[in-house]
Amino acid sequence: MKKIIIPIVLFISVSLNAIGQEKSRHELKGDKLAFKYCFDKAITSYNRAKQLTPDGQHHLADAYYQLNKDSAAEIAYAKVISANNNIVPEDYLNYANVLKANGKYNEAFVNMDKFAGLKPTDLRAKDYMAHKADLPVLLQDDGKYKLVNLMLNTSDQDFGASYFKTSIVFASTRAKVKMIKRTSNWNGKPFLDMYIAEISNNELKDPKIFDKGLNRKLHDGPASFNKEGNYVAFTRNNYRDKSKDKVVELQIYFSTCVNEKWSKPVPFIFNNELYSTGHPCLTADGNTMYFTSDMPGGFGGADIYKTTKITNGEWQKPENLGNKVNTEGDETFSFIEEVSGKLFFVSDGRFGLGGTDIFIANLNGNTFENSVNAGTPLNTRYDDFAAIADGKTNKGYFSSNRTGGIGDDDLYSVDFLKGITTDKKLKGIAKDAKGDEVPNAFITLQDDKGKVIDTVTTANNAAYSFTVSTNKKFKLIGKKEGYTDGENQANTMSEDLVVVSDVVLLKKEIIAKSKTIEPKIIEGADLGKIVEFKAIYFDLDKFMIRSDAEVELNMIIKIMNEYPTMVIELGSHTDCRETKAYNQILSDKRAKASVDYIRKSITKPSRITGKGYGESKLINNCACEGKVVSTCTEEEHQKNRRTEFIVIKK
Numbered sequence: 001m002k003k004i005i006i007p008i009v010l011f012i013s014v015s016l017n018a019i020g021q022e023k024s025r026h027e028l029k030g031d032k033l034a035f036k037y038c039f040d041k042a043i044t045s046y047n048r049a050k051q052l053t054p055d056g057q058h059h060l061a062d063a064y065y066q067l068n069k070d071s072a073a074e075i076a077y078a079k080v081i082s083a084n085n086n087i088v089p090e091d092y093l094n095y096a097n098v099l100k101a102n103g104k105y106n107e108a109f110v111n112m113d114k115f116a117g118l119k120p121t122d123l124r125a126k127d128y129m130a131h132k133a134d135l136p137v138l139l140q141d142d143g144k145y146k147l148v149n150l151m152l153n154t155s156d157q158d159f160g161a162s163y164f165k166t167s168i169v170f171a172s173t174r175a176k177v178k179m180i181k182r183t184s185n186w187n188g189k190p191f192l193d194m195y196i197a198e199i200s201n202n203e204l205k206d207p208k209i210f211d212k213g214l215n216r217k218l219h220d221g222p223a224s225f226n227k228e229g230n231y232v233a234f235t236r237n238n239y240r241d242k243s244k245d246k247v248v249e250l251q252i253y254f255s256t257c258v259n260e261k262w263s264k265p266v267p268f269i270f271n272n273e274l275y276s277t278g279h280p281c282l283t284a285d286g287n288t289m290y291f292t293s294d295m296p297g298g299f300g301g302a303d304i305y306k307t308t309k310i311t312n313g314e315w316q317k318p319e320n321l322g323n324k325v326n327t328e329g330d331e332t333f334s335f336i337e338e339v340s341g342k343l344f345f346v347s348d349g350r351f352g353l354g355g356t357d358i359f360i361a362n363l364n365g366n367t368f369e370n371s372v373n374a375g376t377p378l379n380t381r382y383d384d385f386a387a388i389a390d391g392k393t394n395k396g397y398f399s400s401n402r403t404g405g406i407g408d409d410d411l412y413s414v415d416f417l418k419g420i421t422t423d424k425k426l427k428g429i430a431k432d433a434k435g436d437e438v439p440n441a442f443i444t445l446q447d448d449k450g451k452v453i454d455t456v457t458t459a460n461n462a463a464y465s466f467t468v469s470t471n472k473k474f475k476l477i478g479k480k481e482g483y484t485d486g487e488n489q490a491n492t493m494s495e496d497l498v499v500v501s502d503v504v505l506l507k508k509e510i511i512a513k514s515k516t517i518e519p520k521i522i523e524g525a526d527l528g529k530i531v532e533f534k535a536i537y538f539d540l541d542k543f544m545i546r547s548d549a550e551v552e553l554n555m556i557i558k559i560m561n562e563y564p565t566m567v568i569e570l571g572s573h574t575d576c577r578e579t580k581a582y583n584q585i586l587s588d589k590r591a592k593a594s595v596d597y598i599r600k601s602i603t604k605p606s607r608i609t610g611k612g613y614g615e616s617k618l619i620n621n622c623a624c625e626g627k628v629v630s631t632c633t634e635e636e637h638q639k640n641r642r643t644e645f646i647v648i649k650k
Contacts, residue, residue: 024049027056030063039063043072054085065094068355068383068401070101081111089118100354101381105135117634120540120577123299123327124349129540131351131373134497137425138353138375142467144423145378146415152197152204153406156190159399160222160333160386161204161411165229168397169196169210170411171221194221194234202395202413211262214255222279222386226286230257233280233289236265250278252291269315270295270307281334290334290343293318300328304345324369324495325361332356332385336363339391340420343368346385354381358398360422362470370470370495372422378414389420424492427465428502430458430478433558433601435551437462438505441480448473468492468499478503488600500544504554504601506561533568533645536594537638541578543589545597549643553594556645557601564603567649570594570610573617575637576624580614587612594643615640 023031030045046052046060061076077095081087092115099108109132116125152158160171173190193215197204209215210223214234223234232255249272253265271277272295279292287309294302295318303326305318325331329349336343341363348356350371357379361368378384382402389396394416401409430441443464445454453474456464468474470492478486483505490501533556536549545553560566572590574583591610599605615625618640624630630637 023053023056024051027052030056031059034059034063037066039066043067043069054080054083057083058086058091061094065098068101070098073098074102074104089115089122092118093124097348097354100352103354103381123323124329126541127327127350130495130542131497134351134373135353137498138373138379141376144375144416144418144421146417147377148202148413149405150204150411150413152207153410155407157192157409158407158411159409161388161397161399162222162224163388163390164196164223164225167196167198168204169194169221169223169225170204170207171195171223172207173408174207191217192219192221194223202415204411214262214265219250224280224282224289226282227284228286231255231282231286232257232262233268233282233291234265235278235280249273249276252277252280270318276302279333281336283336284338288336289315290321290336291318292332292334299323299326301349302330302332304331304334321368324367325371330356333387335386335388337389337391337420340389342389342391342420342422344387344389345371346387347371353379355383355401356385358384358387360420362422364471370422370492372424372470372495372497383409387414389414389416391420394419422470423467424470424496425465425498426468426474426476426490426492426501427463427498428476428488428500430462430464430480430486430503430505432483433504433506433554433561435554438478438480438483441478441483441503441505443503444477444479446475446477448475450475474501476501476503478505480505483507486601489596496544502550504557506601533647535642535644538590538641538643540575540634540637540641541586543586543593545593550597553597557598560598560602560607563650565607565649566647567607568598568609568645569648570608570643570645571617572610572612572643573640574615575640576615576618576622576630577637580616580625584612584614587614590643610643 026045026049030042033042033045042063043060046056049056052060057076057080061073061080064073064076077091077098080091081095092111096108096111096115099111112128116129119125154174156173158170158172158174162169171192172195173192194210195207196210197207214220216236218237220236221234223232225232233252235250236253237250251271252268254268255262255265268277275293275295277291277293281290288306290304290306292302292304298320304321306321307315307318310316320326325345327347327349329347331345331347331349333346334343343361343363345359345361346356347359350357350359350373352373358374359371360374361371373379378398380400380402382400384398384400384402387396387398396414396416398412398414399409400412430438430443432438439458439460439462441458441462443456443458444452445466446452454466458464473489473491476488476490486503486505488501488503490499492499534552536552537546539546556568560568570591572587572594574587591612595608595610598608602608620632620636620639622630622632622636622640
């Protein structure tokens with residue numbers, strides 16, 4: 001039930017791509033089974049074929065992928081890629097995902113780079129490019145979580161915990177004594193039912209069927225309840241599906257408990273036989289619901305939506321949570337923790353450790369922002385999903401099919417040892433104006449009101465690191481004998497998991513005895529170009545100052561301090577990708593980042609100003625606005641992602 005929504009487009013090509021090579025009867029049978037989501041049986045048929053067409057090889061790889069058979073999927077996708085026949089960008093994406101699930105991150109990055117190169121504006125590609133450097137941080141266990149595999153788990157699927165009064169309700173395929181045994185065509189396992197278990201010291205005990213009237217012959221569960229426990233929303237198959245696609249989608253149903261008896265389930269008004277709705281999450285008052293759907297108009301795959309009841313009790317039109325949460329991949333299993341104002345959700349479209357990962361987003365007013373990967377050990381290279389939490393006790397539950405468990409999907413308890421946070425890393429290096437490291441510097445971290453949060457003395461590598469809250473502004477102060485104090489500003493407003501902010505300290509003897517450095521003069525140049533400074537460059541869709549850019553900026557700082565009346569104007573630019581409006585905003589951010597870096601280390605900071613020009617001043621023929629598609633290489637686009645400097649006054 002993790003992958004409840006699978007794009008039908010995966011199977012539309014059954015009769016279209018076979019041209020040029022005849023399919024065997026085993027492959028044709030596999031195609032029919034795959035179309036019906038009978039992936040386990042489809043795999044058997046495909047493997048009986050002596051040779052598969054490129055189309056069949058695609059379907060075999062996808063079938064392994066849907067069943068989390070990652071080792072076999074890796075081999076199958078490798079054949080798809082090596083054949084180089086009708087490869088689409090998603091082939092590289094899927095191959096990268098199974099490589100991550102198998103712990104082969106470097107190889108996964110190679111294929112994700114190819115995917116990002118082919119689809120640079122895809123939200124999955126953007127998130128990968130923005131966060132691939134965060135992998136070491138995500139893999140580091142910093143003691144935030146304590147996990148326990150629960151004793152009630154079986155060899156079957158047990159997942160999707162939900163709070164119900166003083167108990168937990170969850171979904172399970174555990175065996176039941178029945179005259180007729182029904183199984184899902186997806187994986188051959190029994191259908192899901194809802195179970196209830198008592199909480200005892202974080203363990204769940206004495207599991208039993210939640211309510212026979214709510215559990216029927218197909219999938220029922222997971223569920224979500226209001227705080228009083230008298231109103232439930234749950235997922236079940238659409239028994240009356242008569243759509244032509246022959247796929248029984250999932251739908252949301254509601255029931256009310258009166259006199260300890262649950263009423264006949266009522267369907268969600270926005271259920272539709274053409275798409276799925278599921279994974280409901282009710283707020284404490286039961287008047288707002290988050291849920292997952294692949295309804296038209298989303299970003300692609302399954303998205304998370306929000307709906308609220310109006311005064312007459314009807315649900316309003318669902319609102320997509322937007323690209324701060326959703327991607328072209330699948331976002332599922334939302335849970336709103338109202339005490340801390342956090343949204344837990346699951347994604348296979350955002351950068352993670354493999355499989356599906358748990359993310360946490362901050363609620364800011366009516367919107368969510370800064371979706372942060374929860375990191376190790378809550379996330380692994382396997383499927384980790386369906387997290388719930390209690391902000392008062394800082395305890396919760398989640399589900400995973402990681403190794404070391406008892407069965408397929410298992411339930412785990414989690415203690416949030418440092419609270420339910422979306423903390424980030426603020427790190428940097430203490431250095432001098434030349435960029436040389438300054439070890440043993442004393443670094444103080446302050447909030448935006450000047451209150452000291454933490455302090456640290458840099459080691460021999462001059463590096464420092466702080467764990468900080470998201471959506472905050474900070475000030476860093478560096479001190480060391482023989483140096484003037486260095487300062488820098490930083491904030492955690494962006495989605496970056498790691499924020500880099502260095503502190504520059506100037507040697508006092510250099511200030512007292514510095515010799516005049518004559519800037520390089522360009523013969524015949526006007527005053528606006530009297531000094532030649534090298535341009536600095538930026539990564540795709542980023543405005544953070546790179547380490548190679550710091551060298552040039554530090555040289556400008558040094559010269560401006562030698563020439564206290566020098567005035568410089570800088571201009572920042574982007575490449576052609578994205579819209580003109582977006583690129584204007586991005587170039588403004590690059591200009592501000594460049595100006596801020598210099599201002600913090602020069603006298604009379606107003607001597608440096610900047611402006612963004614968007615994509616209006618490309619220095620090569622790499623335009624790609626509207627229907628124009630650029631064939632430029634990444635190196636050619638890089639030349640346009642720049643900040644240039646002009647001396648206005650010497």
